[in-house]
Amino acid sequence: MGLIALALVLWAFGWWLNVRLAGSAGAGTQAVKLAVPVIFGATILIVWELVVRGLEVPLVILPAPSVIAVRFADSTAILWADFMQTFVKGALSGYVIGCAAALLVAVLVDRSEFLRLGLLPVGNFMAALPIVGTAPILVMWFGFDWESKAAVVVVMVFFPMLVNTVAGLRETTAIQRDLMQTYAAGYWQSFFKLRLPAAMPFIFNGLKIATTLALIGAIIAEFFGSPTVGMGFRISTSVGQLALDMVWAEIVVAALAGTVFYGAVALIERWVTFWHPSQRR
């Protein structure tokens, strides 16, 4: 019972500290803005550890963070192999292929008004559908290895990317387009110098949405069959063996990969669209 009491006390202390920090004069500074969520996250981890130890929660229900950390450190080789298989081979190659294909189709769609009228509602409709369901079909067509996972990812990222890019390419105002016309700019000149840069915030919005979808698609596709490596494979088999510490270690890997992937795209966005109002600080 002592550990539970300690957890409650620590929780109260962390909250009190955050209340003080948020109410203090320096609440607007970068340091406090960083410290408050970090304290919150750390308190949750500590309370989780203490509660699991205090109530003696069995491992099959919820392992303590320290157990997960030990498992993570012990099996870095397995986790790395799974990461390479699922993220680098499956998710990343599918992401690149899917986004590139969507960009090309978006340029085609943009050139024809009829195609835009017809394809955009269909694309919007497809973007809302549970496309992960295509995973069993694509695994059947492309085999168990990473090619089928990449295919699932391609299908999943294609429509959100297409819809965003087409919307972005229409973002320029009539005055800007008329100006390009008075310069006697051809289609491709005004495309590369005016419309593509103007579309960048939308394109990056699509790219950011697609990062999460890519990882989800690659993991779920492995539930339908995979070689004996990969994050989805490890999660489903470890759940079967009730090795929940391994499952949590994979979830940590997935969380890190997802966050870093998203962060990388957001950094590139800041570098490319530095002129956009949303990037002002």
Added chain:
Amino acid sequence: MRAILAVLTVVAVLIGFWYAAAVPMNIKGVLVEAERAGAVVTPDNGAERRAMSPWALILPNSFAIPATWAQDRPRLPAPHQVAVELWETTVEKKITSKRSLVFHGWVTLSATLLGFAIGTGLGILLAVGIVHSRVMDMSVMPWAIVSQTIPIIALAPMIIVVLYSIGVQGILPKAVISAYLSFFPVVVGMVKGLRSPDAMQLDLLRTYNASRAQTFWKLRLPASMPYLFASLKIGIAASLVGAIVGELPTGAVSGLGARLLAGSYYGQTVQIWSALFAAALLAAALVALVGLIQRMTLARMGMTA
């Protein structure tokens, strides 16, 4: 009018592509069957055929093209096969039958709706807390945003096993996953919405000497509705994905996800495709329903867009 024509053209072209793609996808299987039935197949050696590209097989065996659209277990079923299967498993089967897609769809839909209700309710509560408490805003909001970048689906199999081991099974574990997936879009959208009234509007309420509760009910909540409905549309689609994915790792016997999984085990492609279309129709119907409620609500509030 022109838009409808354009959409119909695009859909017709897609269906045309689909029929065309079914020929090279299925031709090898069809030729094997045709040879067994005694027909003359042009390269009469099976091993030779396997090495050839499917495109090269179509022309010399053009008699087999109709059969590629009528195979029993095709690699790619033709659109009409899927349509027939959908019709047979929804309209012609009793809805209590284990083979009825209405029955499986209802299993998934009930988990989706329960999870969506839980997730939306908790999401709105958390958003209200975040808007009114500076500490919660500073400590919870960054994690809510980070959590958007995490493939939360990875948790699904674990949630099911954990809840099973403490004796909870059936609809609830799937609903928990659905709730989890619809929770964060609602939080993020609702926070944005509750903050959307500008300083002038807030100052006006201050000059009226409105209390915090009055400001909330009369200004913030109405102002947040467009944002809330935008998130609800994302959330309900995510809920359905959650419910379907929740059926995968346990080997559930009912639900659309279970139909997908069973179809992939037994190579029943037509079954997979019909379950997929049922899920798509369900998602479209749910999103349309939220859109309808949105239009009605906003119209009642005098915000017809």
